Amino acid sequence: MMRALVLTGPGTAEVREVPEPVAAAGQVVVDVERAGVCGTDVELFTGEMSYLHTGVASYPLRPGHEWSGTVTATGPGVDESWLGRRVTGDTMIGCGRCRRCHGGRHHVCPERHELGIRDGLPGALAERLAFPAAYLHALPDGLDAVTGALVEPAGNAHRCVEAAALTAGERLLVLGTGTIGLLTAMLARGRGWEVHLLAEDPGFARSLGFDRTWRRGELPDLPWDAVVDASNSPVLPGLAVELVDPGRRVVYIGLAGSPSVIDTREVVLKDVTAVGILGASAGLAPAIAAFAAGTMDPRSLVAATVGLDEAAGVLAGRRPAGASAAPKILIDPAR
Structure with missing residues (x-):
């Protein structure tokens, strides 16, 4: 048996003893070193997450989709060279058979699993995790477990930056200074863009060198070449x-x-291109490369690391004792 966090209903969660995962064909077992808590996990905990209302997610549910760990077992058909490697993985697990998967869009496969989010694949807020080897990403030796657990949100941020489609010197406005908003700003700054952020409290973003961080009433009247909404x-x-x-x-x-309400008349009359981003899939490898190259270090975004027993409190909005003003809380399931 092993310990795992289980969401049992809206606003209720507990650490339970559950059966240890076994590596089935095509799978590995990973000892989880770090797992991040994100807004999706919070919405699954509170019951607000739309998947709970459309029926693709249901309680009891084991969350956790931002993670890193070490492969400790391989199932039939899996290359044993994975053993002992530190890895992370794609949240979006496609069926591999449909036209979307064959077209490189497995992240929107109608039958996909989303690790720790949709039913079918228990998440990483646990001591160990069974995971399909085809969706693993190896982490270079220089990347620690903390950085590895931030690859998934950084992959989302990379996709946001790519979708903004700016060039050096152009101006980006990021709405929201959570983990993905700040990672988007870091990546954009690395490309030579002029980065502005909109925040309820500008203090932490400014401490990272983002001096152009504004409250709503302070936002300057400038032409914004792209806007990324990373808020809730x-x-x-x-x-x-x-x-x-x-x-x-x-x-x-x-x-x-x-x-949300968007005036599509304004979208049309301003000839605006609106892009939605679901999942980090295409951004995972570039995010790992950016971390490995040292062009950005995401560890400053971690406010605290706590044990599995404190995870339910974090989901309920309690800040751990001694936490910094940073947005990300990590869980160490071994604690």
């Missing part, structure tokens, strides 16, 4: 369309707990 606000998606310069792009990665 139902209001900011509409504001993004209002703010972006005509003929440019708005990128949506944040999700609110209630529907």
Whole structure:
């Protein structure tokens, strides 16, 4: 048996003893070293997550999709060279048979698993994890477990930066200073873009060198070449369309707990391209490469690392004792 966090209903979670995973054909078993808590996990805990209402996710549920760990077992058909390697993995697990999977869009496969989010594949807020080897990503020797657990949000951020489609010297506005918003800003700064952020509290982003971080009433009247909404606000998606310069792009990665209203007349009359981002799949390898090259270090975004017994409190919104102002809480399941 092993310990794992189990969401048992809206607002309730507990650490349980569950059967140890066994590597089936095509799978590995990973000893989880770090797992991140993100907004999706919080929405699954509170019951707000839309998947709980559409029936693709249900309680009891074992969350956790931002993770790193070491491979300790391989199943039939898996190359044993994976053994002992530190890895992370793609959250989106496609069926491998449909036209979307064959077209390189496994992250929107209608029958996909989403690790720790949709039913079918228990997540990484546990001591060990069974995971399909085809979706593993090896971490270079220089990357520690903390950095490895930040690859998944950085992959999402990479996709946001690619979708914004700017060039050096152009101006990006990021709405929201959570983990993905700040990683997007870091990647954009590395490309020579002029990066601005909108925040409720600018202090932490400014401590990372983002001096152009503004509260809503302070936002300068500038032409924004692209806007990335990385917030959980139902209001900011509409504001993004209002703010972006005509003929440019708005990128949506944040999700609110209630529907947002966007004036499509403004989208049309400003000739705005709106791009939605679901999942990090195509951004995982570039994120690992950016971390390995040292062009950005995401570890400053970690506020605290706690044990599995404290995970339910984190999901309920409690900040661990001694946590910094950074947005990310990591779980060490071995604690």
